[in-house]
Amino acid sequence: xxxxxxxxxxxxxxxxxxxxxxxxxxxxxxxxxxxxxxxxxxxxxxxxxxxxxxxxxxxxxxxxxxxxxxxxxxxxxxxxxxxxxxxxxxxxxxxxxxxxxxxxxxxxxxxxxxxxxxxxxxxxxxxxxxxxxxxxxxxxxxxxxxxxxxxxxxxxxxxxxxxxxxxxxxxxxxxxxxxxxxxxxxxxxxxxxxxxxxxxxxxxxxxxxxxxxxxxxxxxxxxxxxxxxxx
Numbered sequence: 001x002x003x004x005x006x007x008x009x010x011x012x013x014x015x016x017x018x019x020x021x022x023x024x025x026x027x028x029x030x031x032x033x034x035x036x037x038x039x040x041x042x043x044x045x046x047x048x049x050x051x052x053x054x055x056x057x058x059x060x061x062x063x064x065x066x067x068x069x070x071x072x073x074x075x076x077x078x079x080x081x082x083x084x085x086x087x088x089x090x091x092x093x094x095x096x097x098x099x100x101x102x103x104x105x106x107x108x109x110x111x112x113x114x115x116x117x118x119x120x121x122x123x124x125x126x127x128x129x130x131x132x133x134x135x136x137x138x139x140x141x142x143x144x145x146x147x148x149x150x151x152x153x154x155x156x157x158x159x160x161x162x163x164x165x166x167x168x169x170x171x172x173x174x175x176x177x178x179x180x181x182x183x184x185x186x187x188x189x190x191x192x193x194x195x196x197x198x199x200x201x202x203x204x205x206x207x208x209x210x211x212x213x214x215x216x217x218x219x220x221x222x223x224x225x226x227x228x229x230x231x
Contacts, residue, residue, distance in 0.1 A: 005039040011049035013039075018058060018069050027069045029059070083164050084140075084219075088132045096131035099157050100191065104146070114216045115143050116206070122146040124153070126162045129191050136192045142217040149214060163217070170214050172207035179203050179227065188220045201225040 005013075014035075017023050029035075032050070036043045050067060053059045061067045085095040105111075107121045115123065123143050130138040142162050144152050149170045157165065183197040194200070201221040207214045 005041045005045070007041075007045045007048040007052070010035070010039050010041060010046060011052050014049065014053060015058060023069050025069050025071045028066050029069065031066060083167065084130045084138055084161065085164065088130070088137060091132070093132040094134075096134060097159075097161055098129045098131070100127040100129060102126050102157055104153065107143075111143055114206075114218075115145055115213050116216075117145060117213060126157055127187070128157065128161055130161070136222060139188045139191050139220040140217060141188075141220070142215060144215045145213050148209065148212050162215075166215060170207075171209070172214055173209050175205055175207040177203070177205050184220065192220065192222050194222060199223060201227070203227070 014023075014029070023029055030038070032043045032046045035041075035046045039046065050059065050061060054061050054067075058070055059067055060070050082090075085097070088095040103125045105123060105125060107115065107117055107119055107123045109119050111117075111123055111125070112119045112121065115121075117123075122145075124146055126140075126142045126144070128140045128142075129136060130140065140161070140163070144162065144166070146152060149166070151169060152165075155165055180202050181199055182202050184192065184194050184200045186196060188194075188200065189196050189198060192200070200223065203219045203221075204217065205219075206216045
């Protein structure tokens, strides 16, 4: 190839060869130096392409053992969690936001379990309601570790939701997600306009910056809510 290749074009060509069984499952593929020479690219560019493919589960990379086509490729789901305002707007509906409560307190035993911190740690508890065209869409129950985001003390959340604020002010390195069906708790049922104990869809997310927790949120939707992902 006469032109220098981008990491995307290298990644796509390697994926094509794997898909076409030019390199069947288990095959040891050429090393970075050989691929760099073939594609007339820097080794760093080839390395980036291979890393991208490894993240998809298509290849397996082992130090000193080289890179092989995975025997059983794993498809990783890409889960998009947009701002709830954007999620609602994407459906053509109007987003509405209401702050229900905002309280700075020492973490109770229940708070500590949710946020994985010690009892008594300073936290900010925020509950709010999101509506779509005036209809309750999501009840948000969030805990924020103040020591991770000290600036949160200056935010009232009267006009902006905590998720939107955190996206701009508290980057995270990884998150843990859980999805479940559960009976609506009293406050959830009240604000979502449901009968006590109505089955609801719940998404819980705990985010970290390295090993430091930042926020834990419980997002509750009325029956019929659908979560979409791409594989």
